[in-house]
Amino acid sequence: MKKTPFHKLTPRAIRVWQLGNAVGNLFFFGIPLVYTGVFGMSGFHFWVVAGSTTVIFILWLLSIVLFPYLSWKRWRYSVDSNEIDLKRGVLVHTRTLIPLSRVQHVDTRQGPFLRWYKLATVTISTAATTHEIPALDEVIADRVRNKISTYARLAEEDV
Amino acid sequence: MSEFQRQHPVAAISRALGLIRGNLITILVFLFVGASSDEFNLLWFIGGGFGFLLVLGLANWWRFLYKIEEGELHIRSGIFVRKNLYLTKDRIQVIDITSGIIQRMFGLVKLDIQTAGSSSREAAIEAVTLERAKEINRLLRDSSDSNGNGEVEGVAGDIEQQEQEFKQEIALPGKELLIAASTSGSFGIALSILATLFSQIEPVISQSELFEYLFGLLPSQSDVLLIISVILIFVIFAWLLSFFSTLFSFGDFLLRITDKELVISRGIFEKKRITVPYNRLQAIHVAEGMIRQPLGYASLHLESAGYGDEKGTGSIVLFPLIHRKKILALLDDVFPDYTKEMEGIRPPKRSLRRYLFRSAFIVTTITAGLYWLLELNNWIWILPALSLVWGWLKYKDAAAAWGRDLLILRSRAFSKTTAYIKKNRVQDVSLSQSWIQRFRRLCTIQVHVASGDQGKSFTVRELDLDEAYLLVKELKGGVSMNELLREQEENVRWIALPGWPRQATN
Numbered sequence: 001m002k003k004t005p006f007h008k009l010t011p012r013a014i015r016v017w018q019l020g021n022a023v024g025n026l027f028f029f030g031i032p033l034v035y036t037g038v039f040g041m042s043g044f045h046f047w048v049v050a051g052s053t054t055v056i057f058i059l060w061l062l063s064i065v066l067f068p069y070l071s072w073k074r075w076r077y078s079v080d081s082n083e084i085d086l087k088r089g090v091l092v093h094t095r096t097l098i099p100l101s102r103v104q105h106v107d108t109r110q111g112p113f114l115r116w117y118k119l120a121t122v123t124i125s126t127a128a129t130t131h132e133i134p135a136l137d138e139v140i141a142d143r144v145r146n147k148i149s150t151y152a153r154l155a156e157e158d159v
Numbered sequence: 160m161s162e163f164q165r166q167h168p169v170a171a172i173s174r175a176l177g178l179i180r181g182n183l184i185t186i187l188v189f190l191f192v193g194a195s196s197d198e199f200n201l202l203w204f205i206g207g208g209f210g211f212l213l214v215l216g217l218a219n220w221w222r223f224l225y226k227i228e229e230g231e232l233h234i235r236s237g238i239f240v241r242k243n244l245y246l247t248k249d250r251i252q253v254i255d256i257t258s259g260i261i262q263r264m265f266g267l268v269k270l271d272i273q274t275a276g277s278s279s280r281e282a283a284i285e286a287v288t289l290e291r292a293k294e295i296n297r298l299l300r301d302s303s304d305s306n307g308n309g310e311v312e313g314v315a316g317d318i319e320q321q322e323q324e325f326k327q328e329i330a331l332p333g334k335e336l337l338i339a340a341s342t343s344g345s346f347g348i349a350l351s352i353l354a355t356l357f358s359q360i361e362p363v364i365s366q367s368e369l370f371e372y373l374f375g376l377l378p379s380q381s382d383v384l385l386i387i388s389v390i391l392i393f394v395i396f397a398w399l400l401s402f403f404s405t406l407f408s409f410g411d412f413l414l415r416i417t418d419k420e421l422v423i424s425r426g427i428f429e430k431k432r433i434t435v436p437y438n439r440l441q442a443i444h445v446a447e448g449m450i451r452q453p454l455g456y457a458s459l460h461l462e463s464a465g466y467g468d469e470k471g472t473g474s475i476v477l478f479p480l481i482h483r484k485k486i487l488a489l490l491d492d493v494f495p496d497y498t499k500e501m502e503g504i505r506p507p508k509r510s511l512r513r514y515l516f517r518s519a520f521i522v523t524t525i526t527a528g529l530y531w532l533l534e535l536n537n538w539i540w541i542l543p544a545l546s547l548v549w550g551w552l553k554y555k556d557a558a559a560a561w562g563r564d565l566l567i568l569r570s571r572a573f574s575k576t577t578a579y580i581k582k583n584r585v586q587d588v589s590l591s592q593s594w595i596q597r598f599r600r601l602c603t604i605q606v607h608v609a610s611g612d613q614g615k616s617f618t619v620r621e622l623d624l625d626e627a628y629l630l631v632k633e634l635k636g637g638v639s640m641n642e643l644l645r646e647q648e649e650n651v652r653w654i655a656l657p658g659w660p661r662q663a664t665n
Contacts, residue, residue, distance in 0.1 A: 083635060094591035097631060102586045127464060128586035128607040128614025 006076035013135035017068035101155035102126045106148045163224040170285035173261045175216035248299045253434040331412035339480035342450045343405040409479045441608040444578040462610040473611030483659045503560025503656040510621030518550030560656045568617045578617045600624045
């Protein structure tokens with residue numbers, strides 16, 4: 001169905017996601033904490049707290065060890081002069097086509113973690129939606145962004 | 160007009176009311192939460208709130224300046240952060256002059272200035288005198304006449320300027336208006352507003368004799384009956400509320416068509432007028448609600464880019480209620496360049512199971528849980544049965560079709576929605592598969608179009624993977640539907656879309 005090759009993300013993306021999830025998902029431990037604050041730890045409540053903490057801990061570990069890898073493994077993107085094609089999703093596989101004539105602007109973005117690993121996210125906005133190609137190498141991200149913006153200019157039509 | 164001007168002071172009031180309307184849900188939540196605490200004084204709260212909003216409105220009015228210089232509208236606004244907005248007249252697409260209740264009380268009008276971008280919502284002048292409005296019109300309009308899309312028209316009622324020729328005018332008949340009002344979907348909203356009000360009044364009532372009186376009316380009846388009758392009263396009130404709100408907002412409905420744009424005006428007390436240039440049109444969709452469909456009625460909507468209401472969506476009611484026999488005739492009149500009927504594909508038989516499961520799963524689980532916990536009557540099992548019927552309806556109604564330049568997607572959430580999308584208006588298309596769908600070679604297709612300054616999506620679930628791929632390929636400018644037709648001539652899943660009978664032209 002497609003002639004232009006699909007590219008994968010940099011393997012370093014896995015590291016960034018691991019770090020991001022490790023820090024970001026700590027938030028969920030707040031749920032049993034708040035529960036303890038409200039109901040205490042005695043009797044029945046102890047089991048609720050213990051159970052939920054265990055489940056959250058296991059999910060937290062998975063979100064560090066497994067999910068970033070699976071997500072990286074699924075991610076593919078390709079850009080040609082007609083459209084941007086994105087494949088992603090671990091449980092739900094999604095494939096998105098964005099005609100280049102619909103692209104309104106492209107950005108590259110870097111949070112602190114991404115900057116640390118010399119990565120950047122390319123954000124593609126249409127009149128309706130915003131899509132991301134996450135965690136590309138800085139240099140490649142710039143190249144992809146420039147490529148998209150050049151193609152988009154060529155494909156210019158009215159809204 | 161080359162000096163900065165202020166609006167009419169009435170703008171402060173209309174701004175304050177606009178703030179209330181925009182934050183209605185937040186206010187309701189506050190009232191709801193507040194009602195449960197004892198130290199909450201309703202009058203103080205409401206009075207203080209109104210005072211605050213009025214001050215805010217006044218400040219906004221004081222800091223809002225506009226001027227027109229050399230064909231450029233310059234608006235300077237914002238209380239703390241000063242914002243300068245410049246609109247050149249050849250960028251202005253439409254200027255709507257409308258008048259709400261407040262404006263009409265003082266003989267003023269409101270100017271809505273639309274451009275292609277999302278800045279349009281800020282470019283509204285809330286309250287000016289009619290002469291001023293006409294002057295602004297004239298100044299912003301002079302040379303833009305040459306490129307044709309800067310037309311300015313007058314408004315409803317007394318302000319009407321008969322300078323524009325409408326090709327056709329379609330009004331909403333009284334009977335249809337009444338049906339629309341009585342089957343309106345704003346029912347739920349009305350119910351929640353009533354519930355909030357009730358939570359406020361409840362302490363007052365329970366202290367009065369009214370409750371004892373009600374108990375007296377239902378002697379020897381159980382509490383259940385009382386609860387049921389209270390709920391019934393609620394529902395009736397909510398229905399009345401939604402009935403009248405629809406009646407007032409869609410009364411005097413008139414759809415007018417010119418070569419370049421659609422002009423929709425509606426409202427009895429508060430006149431609304433929306434101009435949609437054809438080149439802003441992104442999609443048309445026909446919604447057949449659960450109650451309206453059996454009666455044979457539907458409502459027509461459209462998505463427009465750039466035009467945003469307060470929430471920023473570009474969904475506009477094109478026609479509030481129409482009999483299914485007249486849908487095609489009306490669409491033919493208004494959108495002659497859209498192909499209305501096509502051959503389409505349905506989800507394959509194997510997807511019925513998925514539809515049923517998805518609809519019934521949650522309902523059944525909850526019902527089972529409640530049944531077990533509360534020891535409910537066996538009649539409660541009617542709910543899962545209904546959800547199965549619902550799932551079957553969703554399966555039956557899902558379909559997709561595509562022609563040379565057009566896409567038709569049909570699906571049902573509660574109401575059955577048939578969407579017409581020009582292919583060159585598609586912003587993106589996604590095809591997704593959950594792991595169960597992968598197992599069954601099914602997939603979900605989702606198409607985004609622009610709407611206001613956001614997007615609107617149309618989804619069809621559980622299509623055959625290969626057929627959905629053909630659709631995606633087609634959007635890339637590949638195969639036509641005919642190829643698929645040739646491939647699968649034997650296929651029984653071909654259905655004709657959209658399936659409304661075409662009445663002989665009246």
